[in-house]
Amino acid sequence: MEFTKMNGLGNDFIVWYGHQELPSDASELAVRLCDRHFGIGADGLVYILPSDKADFRMRIINSDGSEAEQCGNAIRCAAKYVYDRKHINREQITIETLGAGVQQVELTVENGAVRMVKVDMGEPILEGLKIPTTLDLTNVIDEPIEAGGSGFRFTAVSMGNPHCVIYVEDAPSFDLEAWGPKLECHPLFPKKTNVEFATVRSRKHIDMRVWERGAGPTLACGTGACATLVASVLNGYSDRRAMVSLKGGDLDIEWSEDDNHIYMTGPAEIVFEGRI
Numbered sequence: 001m002e003f004t005k006m007n008g009l010g011n012d013f014i015v016w017y018g019h020q021e022l023p024s025d026a027s028e029l030a031v032r033l034c035d036r037h038f039g040i041g042a043d044g045l046v047y048i049l050p051s052d053k054a055d056f057r058m059r060i061i062n063s064d065g066s067e068a069e070q071c072g073n074a075i076r077c078a079a080k081y082v083y084d085r086k087h088i089n090r091e092q093i094t095i096e097t098l099g100a101g102v103q104q105v106e107l108t109v110e111n112g113a114v115r116m117v118k119v120d121m122g123e124p125i126l127e128g129l130k131i132p133t134t135l136d137l138t139n140v141i142d143e144p145i146e147a148g149g150s151g152f153r154f155t156a157v158s159m160g161n162p163h164c165v166i167y168v169e170d171a172p173s174f175d176l177e178a179w180g181p182k183l184e185c186h187p188l189f190p191k192k193t194n195v196e197f198a199t200v201r202s203r204k205h206i207d208m209r210v211w212e213r214g215a216g217p218t219l220a221c222g223t224g225a226c227a228t229l230v231a232s233v234l235n236g237y238s239d240r241r242a243m244v245s246l247k248g249g250d251l252d253i254e255w256s257e258d259d260n261h262i263y264m265t266g267p268a269e270i271v272f273e274g275r276i
């Protein structure tokens, strides 16, 4: 099988093109191939498939074998892949996702290769994050949560996939490994959750580190950056457009007042082609 190794700000993927459908062994394959010692090494597998609703369809499998509804860094990689490999020659394309509908993607091309990708990530989902406890996650803003004997306050935002945003003193030095797993699997989140630890530097700049559902600590999370911007606006900490700085680099995130959509702009990179 031939694959392409790509990343979005260091959130890295093994990208497959040519399948008609998601293979039945995708989950097992993800666990084996994402292993950074016994496999290729990646945060997940990305399958670019045909679609009857959009130009392409994308499915994303985390390194633990679980499938996610959406992935911001992966959709930028998929868009770059299909343009650079000449499967499409337009700079405006559409990609169907499992849990966030069909997304509009705008490519910035230089010398025949995609340099930047702007994705309409759709509307944030703030309602109906129902959970089987007393706390209805509808419009969950600045709510208390207990984990491992410590208390945090969090804001829940869905981008198709679940996010729990927590504000801390200094995100880059926060002990992600200590708290990420406890919150990822907290009983409050029936489908588990991605966990973002954020520090607001100004109304136009937020530092964020992420513990991803099904993948652990990654260098960047596109949907997480979108969720962090939304939470920061809801809590009155930031403007509706800000730079979200992750360990792997920066994303430009805007929550449009005109259409309530979230726009994410960032790079995507092809590292190598491989065969396994």
Ligand SMILES: N[C@H](CCC[C@H](N)C(=O)O)C(=O)O
Pocket: 011, 060, 062, 067, 068, 069, 070, 071, 072, 073, 074, 161, 162, 194, 212, 213, 214, 215, 218, 220, 221, 222, 223, 224
């Ligand atoms: N681990 C995530 C999927 C990947 C999201 C992230 N890599 C992004 O760029 O949005 C989840 O299970 O919801």
